[in-house]
Amino acid sequence: MCINYGQFKKIMLKKGYIINDDYNRKYPTIKSINDKKAVRMYHLGEEYLPQNIARTVENNPYYYQNRYLKFTKTKKKNKYKVYRLKGNFKNIKKLSGIDMLFLSLYYFMGLLPKEKPRYTPLSPEMKQEVRKMERYSNEITLIVTERLKTIDDVNKYISQTEKEIEDITNLRQKYRNKLRNYTDDNLIKDYKTKRDKCTTILNKSRKNLKIANCILEDTLKVKEVIRIEKQMTKGQEDIAKIKKKDRYVR
Numbered sequence: 001m002c003i004n005y006g007q008f009k010k011i012m013l014k015k016g017y018i019i020n021d022d023y024n025r026k027y028p029t030i031k032s033i034n035d036k037k038a039v040r041m042y043h044l045g046e047e048y049l050p051q052n053i054a055r056t057v058e059n060n061p062y063y064y065q066n067r068y069l070k071f072t073k074t075k076k077k078n079k080y081k082v083y084r085l086k087g088n089f090k091n092i093k094k095l096s097g098i099d100m101l102f103l104s105l106y107y108f109m110g111l112l113p114k115e116k117p118r119y120t121p122l123s124p125e126m127k128q129e130v131r132k133m134e135r136y137s138n139e140i141t142l143i144v145t146e147r148l149k150t151i152d153d154v155n156k157y158i159s160q161t162e163k164e165i166e167d168i169t170n171l172r173q174k175y176r177n178k179l180r181n182y183t184d185d186n187l188i189k190d191y192k193t194k195r196d197k198c199t200t201i202l203n204k205s206r207k208n209l210k211i212a213n214c215i216l217e218d219t220l221k222v223k224e225v226i227r228i229e230k231q232m233t234k235g236q237e238d239i240a241k242i243k244k245k246d247r248y249v250r
Helices: 005-014 050-058 064-074 098-108 124-130 133-145 151-181 185-249
Strands: 017-020 029-032
């Protein structure tokens, strides 16, 4: 998917692997962002040394760069799952996962489906939840993107993200320490770039961690609000049936 070593490192980072091959390191290392301990690359074999990887990818055909651009620009979009609902969204009787739970919340808020006529919220509880639109939007985006189906999935995601945050925080601190000890402008620029990349990753991970904790906090409440709304909807339908029957009798 690449034609130079810089592209290779970016692909590996996107796949969750950090390569540390700073100029002052005697042995370049590689580690998963989920692991605390790094592996010296020479242990993997001669072909896995940075200089040999560089030679290998530089011999790739030029059109391989198209694969690199496609991977780095569009891979995120491929994570989203398209849901196809057979029948009427209103007739959902049983929810099979938190993804469908939050999608149902969207329906009862009157936001799904996009086609009209849409459902109009009846209960004060559901009308109150509409005011939290941004919060729920972030939650459903994370649920669909990370394919979170159950509360266990959310808890695992939280544990994994907390570990990633710890690892990236430690890595960023190493770069900060190196900036204090070097005077070479090229090295300083390189370490600043790496430090800033760590900061970007940390900001995103911390935001997602906060959203994941909100999912745990909101799930029971969403179930209760949907239950109340369904109960009120049924009550309205029963009243309408009684009125219709009274008109027929008269």
